[in-house]
Amino acid sequence: MIFPLSIVSLFGLVCLALLASPYPYLAPGAVLGLVGVALLYRKPTWGLLGIAALVPFEGFFKDSSLSGTKFLGASLAVILMLQLAIHQIPSERLRSNIWRYLIWFMVLYLLSVINTDNMGMSMGHLRELSVGLVLFVITLLIGRELNMDLFAKMVTLSVTATCVLAMFSSKYQDQGRAAGLLEDPNAFAMLIAFAVPLALLLVVRSPHFLHRIFWVACCILLLGGMTKTESRSGLVVLFLSLMIGVWHYRAELKRIRPRHLGFAMLGLVIVIPLAIYAMPKGYIERIQSLSILSAGAKSQDQSLGRRASYIVVGSEMIRENPLLGTGPGTFPLHYATTGYAKAFSANRKIGDLYRRAHNTYLEIFSELGIPAGLLFVGMLGLGLYNLVRARRAWMQRRNREQADLLTHLSMSFLSLTLFLMFLSAPNQKYVWIMLALTSVLRLKAEESPLAEAKA
Structure with missing residues (x-):
């Protein structure tokens, strides 16, 4: 005491x-x-749940040096360090197969910082990344006690609440596109894509009819929020993750009888026209523009042309500095010196000229070099593999409930990894929390004795 x-x-x-x-x-x-x-x-897990719930609301604290997530994260870090020091938490909790990639990634990251083209930008990038690293360690330490059902509920409710704000208030929109409390509609779409599989898990697991209706309503609001973001990448990522869910539950489709098909067709006849009617006209035009893949300043779709220019500039940076890159956070510095920056700048302001790559993988490969980029991709790939192995372990133990949980978490984590191709977010909090959870859940599944398997 x-x-x-x-x-x-x-x-x-x-x-x-x-x-x-x-x-x-x-x-x-x-x-x-x-x-x-x-x-x-x-109850340190309450702090982690609070951080997960506050991520969609970080816009409330954008002008403050101390946000709710930062306060909880700092408090948790201090408390857990003290508990480690007095052996209330065993140091074995830090064991994870992710370290084999993360340690070498950080070594190359620090070497790139030393060799950077702009120390100020690199140090700012390091400060942002350190938040994700702290969350990674925190999750490793207390992830075993984390109630995953409660985690799914907190994330679903918080993201759904911001969807309601974005859909019914222009204050939370960016030129008509829903952005929630974030500055980028695509970043908001990333949160929605992460939350939808968790919301569907709650629908499947709800023991009561009214509870199930509530979570179905949350799913509808999340899908409405995704539509309002007008994010093409969000639509693609969400579709892929939902297809994985359909494949997982394919055995349940055998329960459908011919008499059910009539109700299904009636539902489609009602839902599809309503969805098309409710979908913003601008979103339909943006989806149609995916067939136009021309690059350069004269592209018919400025957004696609701008993204193509990021690839051109990033590829040139990789060719010039393949080992250590140009330094963390320096992509905007190099992009601003090209003709693309002026061609795609609406008002020639500084913020329009200095643009990030809008692709986390491209940004890391160009800023940190090819070895660090491969290690980062390896970390995320290992995270997905951990979830697959954890699901397989629970299936061997005939624990269908845990296997379903792992499937939905895999869908959510896959959504994050795919979205990183369309967004510069190496410090996204959900990414680092989930990355740590993948190894925690795998260890927990594999350590569960087969003797406790369900009949």
């Missing part, structure tokens, strides 16, 4: 200092902080 008493003493001193300061009204905040730290100390 020495550690809790020391924390109480520390907060007591803070309260006294605040009462004697020009800001005595802040003293109750120290008391609330003590309560929060005590809760996190006893």
Whole structure:
């Protein structure tokens, strides 16, 4: 009990200092902080669930140096380090096969920082990436106790809430496209694509009819939010992940009887016209533009032309610096010096000239070099393999419930990995949380004795 008493003493001193300061009204905040730290100390998984739930709401804190996720993450990091130090958490929890790639990736990353073309940009990139690394370690330490059903509920509800805001308020839209509380509609579409498989899991697992209706409504709102983002990449990624879900539940399709086909056709007759009617005209035009793959400034679709220019610039950066790249975060610096930046700039402002690659893989290969890029891809590939192995282990133990969970988590993680081809988000919090969970869930599945298999 020495550690809790020391924390109480520390907060007591803070309260006294605040009462004697020009800001005595802040003293109750120290008391609330003590309560929060005590809760996190006893239930650290609540902090991780809070971080997952707050990710879609980070836009509320974009002008603040301290957001809710940063506060929870920093508090959890300090608490878990102390619990490791006093052996309340075994150090074996840090065991993960992801480390074999991550350690060498970070070595090459730091070498690239030393060799960077712009130290300021690289240090800013390192600060952003460090948030994901901290979440990776936190998840490894407490992932075993994480209630995955509650994780799915928190993510689904938080993303659905932002979908409601984006669909019914122009304040949360970017030129008519839903962006939620984020600045980029594609980043918002990434959150939706991650949440949809988890929402479908809740529909399948709901024990009561009313609960199932509620989660079905959440699925509809998520799909409506995806439509409102007008994200073509989101539509493609969501379709691929849903096809995986259909394949997983293919055995259930045998239960469909001929008498059910009439209701299914009636549902399609109603749903398809409504979906087409509700789909924004601009979204249909953007989908049709996928057939136009011409590049350059004269492309009929400016967005596709701009993305093609990113590939041209990134490929040139890789050819010039194949081993260590040009330094983390320096892609915008190189892109701004090309004619593409001026050709695709609407108003020639600095923000329009200095553009990121909108492709995490391209950005890492060009900024960090080919070896680091291969290690990053290897990490994500190993994460998917871990989920496949975990699902197989539960299937061998005839635990269908856990196997279904792993299938839906695989769909969500696959959505993130695919979306990284259309978005620059190497520090996306869900990516690092899920990357750690893949190894945790695999170890947990493989350590489960076959004697406990369900009949």
